[in-house]
Amino acid sequence: MIYLDYAATTPIDEEALEVFSQASRKFFGNASSLHDIGSEAARLLDMSRQQLAEMLNIKKEGIIFTSGGSESNMLAIDTFIASKPSWQNHLIVSRTEHASLANFVEKLEHDGFEVTYLRHLEDGRVDIEHLQESMSERTCLVIVQHVNSEIGVIQPIEQISEIVRKHQAFFHVDCVQSFAKLPLGKIAASCDGLSVSSHKVYGPKGTGAVIFPAIHQLKASVPNITHEYGFRPGTVDVPG
DSSP states (O other): OOOOOTTTOOOOOHHHHHHHHHHHHHOOSOTTOSSHHHHHHHHHHHHHHHHHHHHHTSOGGGEEEESSHHHHHHHHHHHHHHTSOTTOOEEEEETTOOHHHHHHHHHHHHTTOEEEEEOBOTTSOBOHHHHHHHOOTTEEEEEOOSBOTTTOOBOOHHHHHHHHHHTTOEEEEEOTTTTTTSOOHHHHHHOSEEEEESGGGTSOTTOEEEEOTTGGGOOOSSTTOOSGGGTSOSOOOSOO
């Protein structure tokens, strides 16, 4: 059998697997622990955070490691909603989002949020005019996927960003399909959050990140979290 479904997942690269194996043996400590083994894990985690930040040309504090793209998407939405007043309860979402976003937005709609689903043009791009018409002072968040995994359409993220920022709403971009395949420096500079995943690019499953380029402007959805700058609970998977 010949496997061609690389938009769904990729086999882990042999070098990545060896690094993962070595890190699992040598850096097994909790990166939040105060002892030497924990400190060694924390240094490796910091190095990983710095390398990813350099790829995106942002500060490392904006990198929040997660269990993958789905968690990154949901964590981003929760964070953006927590960072706006309750009266800004309007979301704008493209109709071709990944299920992790679409299902969570549907839940929010049932919980009382107003949701506008953007129209798309024949080539799959979002209708910019519809976006402009839909924006209001109550708009909290706009969500548009960078690259679609089924038809491959690339959305005009920078153009969308200009419209969103005029209305001072947040802008989240799912970059799981474009990460490590297209340059994302300009995307990171154009949005408030973007999500990435490891297993789409020959890395281990269960590893990803949500990137907040201006994290200092955001409020964590759950108070008193001690991991990942207070934005994501749970012991970090350092080898991943």
